[in-house]
């Protein structure tokens with residue numbers, strides 16, 4: 393039996409490639425004329441019935457061995473066994489080749505011992521009816537490549553490090569196995585804390601929480617989003633930022649024994665978490681160590697997901713975890729292949745405004761996200777575009793807004809009420825705006841990782857997207873890596889950008905802390921005017937400030953509010969003096 397004789401047919405999916413058979417794990421033996429399927433009848437079957445059956449089954453691949461035929465001598469039996477073993481080996485080989493072929497087609501690369509095979513169809517997971525219904529409601533019919541591979545690994549309860557492009561469905565790739573593993577628990581264990589999902593920001597934690605809620609609709613699972621300091625009492629799955637989680641554990645009424653039952657710790661956007669240093673100097677590695685120290689249950693498993701690969705994270709996982717499985721979909725650190733990318737030289741900052749104006753006037757395909765390097769520049773650009781295009785719904789997302797205002801803006805952008813959203817790195821990662829048609833990098837991102845995530849806000853869930861990146865004379869020392877990524881994805885870039893000097897380690901480090909200095913553009917005064925109005929609107933009276941502090945019962949929040957108030961006061965003073 394030669395596996396090459398199999399004539400599998402594959403169909404292209406939104407994300408990947410799938411074999412068309414509805415029973416993917418069964419090799420169709422009938423396709424090979426050399427195959428013989430054996431059917432053994434018990435000896436007690438009457439001779440008459442045996443004869444009738446033999447005549448009835450007019451099928452070459454079925455041989456009926458009657459009871460009397462089973463009285464083979466030992467030599468014949470041995471031969472038969474050898475042949476059976478050979479057949480099994482051939483079948484195994486065919487199965488192995490089929491899986492390898494499927495992995496190759498979907499660009500699924502794995503490392504680790506005994507990696508479970510990817511699945512092809514959700515029906516193979518034997519999902520409960522309710523779950524199937526929930527997925528279908530959200531148009532989820534076929535698994536994406538990361539889901540094909542990560543779900544079987546997590547169902548096998550293995551530690552995992554997974555890297556897959558932006559918008560490729562990583563969230564569901566951990567939600568589904570966590571939910572399925574939970575549903576498999578004995579009823580007596582089902583009332584306990586089962587999984588914690590860590591997200592780098594509140595916006596992302598809320599988004600992932602919403603995805604859990606949608607997936608678990610009508611299922612006996614309680615999910616909670618840790619938005620204040622209280623660790624939810626009855627939740628089975630908690631979604632939080634690491635900082636907020638640690639803070640909630642430090643509350644006097646927190647019962648640490650609850651963490652003993654924890655089975656899963658999922659870290660999303662994991663490379664950013666490893667990279668990130670907050671103002672207190674504490675980085676995520678320390679926070680994660682603290683979290684793992686507390687969650688030291690015997691059965692705890694860890695899974696890390698990200699769109700960009702970090703060697704630091706890989707080293708950490710290899711050192712700390714046993715029996716780690718690693719997945720990478722496509723090439724490491726490359727932009728999503730559904731996005732058409734363009735790199736445009738504009739000379740200087742005024743050139744950028746001219747180019748953007750032409751773009752908005754002619755071929756802007758809303759909804760669009762425009763990224764700037766700092767929140768000040770985002771404000772200036774907002775002022776500039778709002779005065780140029782008075783009738784277009786343009787908005788500004790800024791860290792000065794309250795959580796609620798940010799949530800509202802995101803919802804309005806998702807629903808199409810806002811056409812152009814100007815923002816900073818704050819929305820660069822993880823946020824799922826599945827309908828975004830265009831991303832404009834008004835300011836060149838300072839690293840390839842930043843570029844990949846920003847550009848990944850479009851071209852999600854298999855849709856096409858378009859990304860334009862501007863650069864000026866001032867960016868000549870940092871443009872090369874980004875030009876290389878765009879070029880490697882098969883798009884044209886100005887030839888000279890590929891041969892410019894490499895970015896030194898020192899300036900890479902510096903750029904992580906401070907945005908590159910850029911000349912101003914348009915009229916700064918316009919933004920100052922708008923800001924003044926905004927400052928008035930958001931001005932925090934002492935009574936409001938006090939109430940907010942009490943509401944949040946969070947000393948740090950209070951400090952931040954006081955600092956914010958001081959900043960606003962200084963800004964007002966500066967404006968008045970000017």
Ligand SMILES: Nc1ncnc2c1ncn2[C@@H]1O[C@H](COP(=O)(O)OP(=O)(O)OP(=O)(O)O)[C@@H](O)[C@H]1O
Nearest residue numbers: 534535536558559560561562563699822824826853
């Ligand atoms: N199997 C599927 N079929 C169709 N759509 C899917 C499937 N899985 C996920 N999606 C959709 O794809 C979109 C992107 O998914 P998700 O946000 O999980 O991407 P991601 O890989 O986490 O991206 P990022 O790295 O940018 O965070 C979502 O809108 C989600 O609903």
